[in-house]
Amino acid sequence: MDEAREPRRAAAKTQRSLLRDFFRPSRGQFVVGLALFLTALIVVLTLRSQATQPEFANVRQADLIQLLDNVTGETRRLEEQVRELERSRTELLSGADRDQAAREEAARRLEQARIIAGTVPAVGPGIRIEIQDPGERVTAELLLNAVEELRDAGAEVIELNDAVRLVMNSYFSADETGAVTADGVALAEPYVIDAIGDPATLEAGARFRGGLVSEIEGERVGGRVTIEQLEAVDISSVVEIAEPQFARPR
Structure with missing residues (x-):
């Protein structure tokens, strides 16, 4: 048991x-x-995470790496495009500045050419010369020499008797009465010469030995010359330019 x-x-x-x-x-x-x-x-x-992930949840790691490389490359390409656009913008702005400077320089030179040609009024520092000729002995040659002396002294613009604008092709002569003319315009005494340039240099050019003052105040003419330096010489007379009949710009 x-x-x-x-x-x-x-x-x-x-x-x-x-x-x-x-x-x-x-x-x-x-x-x-x-x-x-x-x-x-x-x-x-892990299963829950994959269920809530976006479209990349089922992409292989190698594919994700390749996708990241593609995005990085595209970003770099866009950044390079931005830099290229910035360079183009800078060049355009610089080109615009150069064009503006060129236009301003062209306008300045055109204005200078017009002043030299005598087609526009002019103002600037200079001198006023007044020639008194009581004996009426001043000749066209003497006035031509005076003008040349002023040009040699740096005169940029010259006017006679507030009426005649002297330019490169101006000429002096005498009419049938013996009166002095400039560009065909009869001049009356006193002769007034307005010249724009450095006042001191212009006056020195008129007063040098054997020059204008010596000739006018010498025994041969017996006249009198006064010279005034001015801060602003206003020259309003202009030259009418004839239209070329045959010549045309190239």
């Missing part, structure tokens, strides 16, 4: 031991279980 009960007691003991081991795991079992739990958690989170 006792021998029959002994196997049953051993089986019950083994069952109780298994139950105790299941509810009270060892350290090794605990570590294995924790690892399995974490693995399962990571898998679940």
Whole structure:
């Protein structure tokens, strides 16, 4: 009887031991279980993350790298285009400045040419020379020499008797009465010469030995010369330019 009960007691003991081991795991079992739990958690989170990712979620890493390279290259290309446009803008602005400077220089030279040609009025510092000739001995040659002396002294614009603008092709002569004429216009005494240029230099040119003053005030003419330096000499007479009949610009 006792021998029959002994196997049953051993089986019950083994069952109780298994139950105790299941509810009270060892350290090794605990570590294995924790690892399995974490693995399962990571898998679940990964699946959820992929489910909420945009269109790139299923793209391979190599494809993503290639896509990033393409975006980087496109960005660099656009940046280069921006730099090129900036350079073009700078060149256009610089070109506009050069064009503006060229136009201003052309306008300045045109104005100078008009002044030299005598087609526009002029104003500037200079001198006024008044020649009194009571004996009427002043000749066309003498006045021509006086004008040449003033030009040699730097006169830029010259006018006679507030009426005749002297230019490069001006000429002096005498009419049938013997009166002095300039460009066909009869001149009356006193002769007034207005000249624009450096006042001191122009006066020195008129007064040098053997020049205008010496000739007029010498015994041959017996006249009198007065010279006044002015800050502003206003010359209003102009020359009418005839339209060329045959010549045309090239």
